[in-house]
Amino acid sequence: MDNEVPQGNVPEQGFETLAIHAGQEPDPTTGAVVPPIYQVSTYKQDGIGGLRGGYEYSRSANPTRTALEECLAAVEAGTRGMAFASGLAAEDTILRTLLRPGDHVVIPNDAYGGTYRLFAKVAAPWGVSFDPVPLGDVAAVRAAMRPETKIVWVETPTNPLLGISDIAALAAVAHEAGALLVVDNTFASSYLQQPLTLGADIVVHSTTKYMGGHSDVVGGALVVRDADLGERLAFNQNSMGAVAGPFDAWLTLRGVKTLGVRMDRHCDNAEKVVEMLTSHRAVKQVLYPGLPDHPGHDVAVKQMRRFGGMVSFRTWSEEDAVRICEATRLFTLGESLGGVESLIEHPGRMTHASAAGSPLEVPADLVRLSVGIENIDDLLADLDRALG
Numbered sequence: 001m002d003n004e005v006p007q008g009n010v011p012e013q014g015f016e017t018l019a020i021h022a023g024q025e026p027d028p029t030t031g032a033v034v035p036p037i038y039q040v041s042t043y044k045q046d047g048i049g050g051l052r053g054g055y056e057y058s059r060s061a062n063p064t065r066t067a068l069e070e071c072l073a074a075v076e077a078g079t080r081g082m083a084f085a086s087g088l089a090a091e092d093t094i095l096r097t098l099l100r101p102g103d104h105v106v107i108p109n110d111a112y113g114g115t116y117r118l119f120a121k122v123a124a125p126w127g128v129s130f131d132p133v134p135l136g137d138v139a140a141v142r143a144a145m146r147p148e149t150k151i152v153w154v155e156t157p158t159n160p161l162l163g164i165s166d167i168a169a170l171a172a173v174a175h176e177a178g179a180l181l182v183v184d185n186t187f188a189s190s191y192l193q194q195p196l197t198l199g200a201d202i203v204v205h206s207t208t209k210y211m212g213g214h215s216d217v218v219g220g221a222l223v224v225r226d227a228d229l230g231e232r233l234a235f236n237q238n239s240m241g242a243v244a245g246p247f248d249a250w251l252t253l254r255g256v257k258t259l260g261v262r263m264d265r266h267c268d269n270a271e272k273v274v275e276m277l278t279s280h281r282a283v284k285q286v287l288y289p290g291l292p293d294h295p296g297h298d299v300a301v302k303q304m305r306r307f308g309g310m311v312s313f314r315t316w317s318e319e320d321a322v323r324i325c326e327a328t329r330l331f332t333l334g335e336s337l338g339g340v341e342s343l344i345e346h347p348g349r350m351t352h353a354s355a356a357g358s359p360l361e362v363p364a365d366l367v368r369l370s371v372g373i374e375n376i377d378d379l380l381a382d383l384d385r386a387l388g
Helices: 015-021 063-075 087-098 113-126 138-144 167-176 227-240 246-257 259-278 297-303 318-327 376-387
Strands: 080-084 104-108 129-133 149-155 180-184 202-205 220-224 285-287 310-314 343-345 366-370
Touching: 015 063, 015 246, 015 259, 063 080, 063 220, 063 246, 080 087, 080 227, 087 113, 087 149, 087 202, 087 220, 087 227, 104 113, 113 129, 129 138, 138 167, 149 167, 167 180, 220 227, 246 259, 259 285, 259 310, 259 376, 318 343, 318 366, 318 376
Parallel strands: 104 129, 104 149, 149 180, 180 202
Antiparallel strands: 080 220, 202 220, 285 310, 310 366, 343 366
């Protein structure tokens, strides 16, 4: 596919330009082209209530975090961005802001294990109910809606089964019922997909992953298109306090600058890995939205720039999956994803262990790859040897 963002509003500047410049004007005092790390907790006031630039205490606002938040809003085509200490902190702020006991949420039936744990172990005891639904089936989502449904929570692609949901169609279903559409855009990244332009109300990221991109910082983000909704969320961001620190914000901002070029390489390498896996006798099934026979392929073509760097595949047994995960050398056995280095994991025993025994339990024979930006020939050789 070409480098035009599909559908939605096209920003006046290209993605790569926004990622490098939005919120990042040269420092007016020194001319520094990179925003400084304002490692400070408090700020001098020019008289009672006389704030310089609106800064008084770094939980409420910090110039380094402001630069990141403005950049995140720009690359997601939103009006306001908010940076958090982790992706789950961002998710929890949504729940605490928008839900009350008795409310209901529709979530993916293959949601990220940490998200499922947040709903099942934190929100449910508080009185919030939820139903896991195959979000690729719009009719099933419509059937799951209740009068008390306040949020339809989407991952697309999902983690780890790489299911695809039609964002525009689900936005229509949610809005018809008076609910909001939240899209976890972590797997796709802002470069490959912009849910707000397709009708979503809130985009959530674990910026630990592709946005940061170097496996050296933990963070999360929310981006909205409605200013009033942004004010509500920002109020609780400050009130609850799980904000990104200045150095974490600086590291994430550094990562966003190269997101476009990194994602192109992640996609290039993932496509080659998929090509090899689909013809390997040790692999029973490859899950990747770029494959023409993937059930969500046509929707992915419509709403994504390319198909991403995440690849999952099923082997012939759990033992095979575990053996393969432990046999690679370049693909590091580890949780997380989206860094420049390639990772491999067994979701059933690692990232999605919290979903074991639930409707969201993942297949025991599943292997998940986060395909990095190393030399592709080296990656293919490593996988081929591990597959045996």
